[in-house]
Amino acid sequence: MSGGDDSVARIFDATTGExxxxxxxxxxxxxxxxxSPDGTEVLTGxxxxxxxxxxxxxxxxxxxFDLAPGFAFSVAxSPDGxxxxxxxxxxxxxxxxxxxxxxxxxxxxxxxxxxVAxSPDGTRVATTSQDETVRIWDAMTGExxxxxxxxxxxxxxxxxSPDGTRxxxxxxxxxxxxxxxxxxRQILxxxxxxxTVTSAAFFPNGERLATGSDDGTxxxxxxxxxxxxxxxxxxxxxxxxxxxxxxxxxxETCPA
Numbered sequence: 001m002s003g004g005d006d007s008v009a010r011i012f013d014a015t016t017g018e019x020x021x022x023x024x025x026x027x028x029x030x031x032x033x034x035x036s037p038d039g040t041e042v043l044t045g046x047x048x049x050x051x052x053x054x055x056x057x058x059x060x061x062x063x064x065f066d067l068a069p070g071f072a073f074s075v076a077x078s079p080d081g082x083x084x085x086x087x088x089x090x091x092x093x094x095x096x097x098x099x100x101x102x103x104x105x106x107x108x109x110x111x112x113x114x115x116v117a118x119s120p121d122g123t124r125v126a127t128t129s130q131d132e133t134v135r136i137w138d139a140m141t142g143e144x145x146x147x148x149x150x151x152x153x154x155x156x157x158x159x160x161s162p163d164g165t166r167x168x169x170x171x172x173x174x175x176x177x178x179x180x181x182x183x184x185r186q187i188l189x190x191x192x193x194x195x196t197v198t199s200a201a202f203f204p205n206g207e208r209l210a211t212g213s214d215d216g217t218x219x220x221x222x223x224x225x226x227x228x229x230x231x232x233x234x235x236x237x238x239x240x241x242x243x244x245x246x247x248x249x250x251x252e253t254c255p256a
Contacts (some may be wrong), residue, residue, distance in 0.1 A: 002044065003030030009044045011056060021059040024204045025052060032074050039082045045072025051086045053097065056172075065166055067091070073160050074115040077137065079122040087113040092127050094139065104142030107137055114156050117180065120164045126181075127156035134169050136181070144185040150177055166224040170197035178223065190221050206214045 003009040009030045023033075024099040028048035035042055042054045044180065050070040053063040065086065067070075071086035083103065084173050092106035092113050111130030118125055134148040134155050153172030160167055160181060167179040168199040176197050186236040195215030196207065202209055207224040216241045 001031050001035065003033045003044060003046075003079055005029040007046070007048070009033045009042065009054075011059075021056065021061075023052075023054050023059050025061050026050070034075060034077060036077050037079055038112045041081075043075050043077060043084055044226070045075040045086060047071045051084070051095075053077050053084075056111075063097070065095055067093070073113070076116050076118055076125075077172075078118050079120060079184060083122075083139070085116045085118065085125055087116045087127055089113070092125075092137075094118060094125065094142065100138070103129055106137050106142055106144070108137070108144050108147075109133065114154070116157045116159050119160045120162060124181070126158045126160065126167060127241065128158045128169060130154040130212065132171075134158060134167070134179070136167075136184070148179055148184050148186075150170065150186050151175070153196075156196060159202060159230075161202045162204060165204075166212075168200040168202065169171055170200050170211060172196045174213075176200055176221075178209070185215060188223070190219075193217065 001011050005211040007026045010019055011021040012019055026046040026048050028225040030045050033047040040056055042056045045051045049068040051065040052061055054061055068212055069154050070091040071088040072086045076085045078082050082097055084097055086093050092110055093102055094104040096103050098104050109129040109131050109154045113127050115128045120182050123139055125139045127135050131206045136146040136170055137154055152171050155169050157169050157170035165181055167181045170176050174193050176188055177191040195213045197211050197213045199212045200209055209223055211219050240254045242253055245251050
């Protein structure tokens with residue numbers, strides 16, 4: 001699936017590359033497009049001040065969410081498909097999919113909001129912003145639960161781990177950070193990119209993370225301590241020092 005500055009979103013056959021459905025109706029650039037959890041619908045966000053819900057099979061527009069005077073830079077479905085979240089400018093909102101009504105407005109960011117993600121169980125929503133913070137919200141009440149600070153630049157991307165216990169965030173400061181999603185504690189800082197890190201995605205088992213950057217590279221990181229130790233044993237001719245274990249493994253003393 002793709003969206004572009006021609007105001008159109010398109011669905012393709014992943015095997016053949018054949019274009020299957022064209023979603024036409026937006027009046028400005030389509031910034032983001034995602035499938036519903038069951039794959040039957042598509043949600044798009046646009047600079048035209050709307051987010052739109054489409055039938056993924058026929059391309060029919062099913063519902064329109066009016067964001068004026070804002071726009072939809074990023075959109076997301078809740079895991080059960082009953083709600084959506086939209087962010088753009090300094091506005092973050094949660095909507096009911098059945099009725100199209102606004103459920104919550106999430107206030108608190110002081111800069112442009114770039115991305116939104118639901119936790120795997122649908123109870124929390126995370127948002128990132130130019131104000132250098134990540135905020136975690138109760139998806140049912142709209143209450144702000146945590147403010148994560150630590151990046152030295154605007155925070156661009158956000159992703160929950162498959163089990164919902166960790167959060168990965170990417171930033172203009174060229175780093176990716178891993179956080180405890182419950183407590184907000186910073187666990188790891190991953191370096192290596194030479195440009196803004198724009199996105200991050202956990203592997204299905206949660207033990208690795210892939211990141212993309214405007215430096216033109218994709219990097220894959222191993223997050224499991226056991227896997228890191230196995231990798232280190234194959235490359236080092238000595239053991240880790242306690243300082244190295246604190247820095248690279250986020251533990252106070254090295255495992256035996």
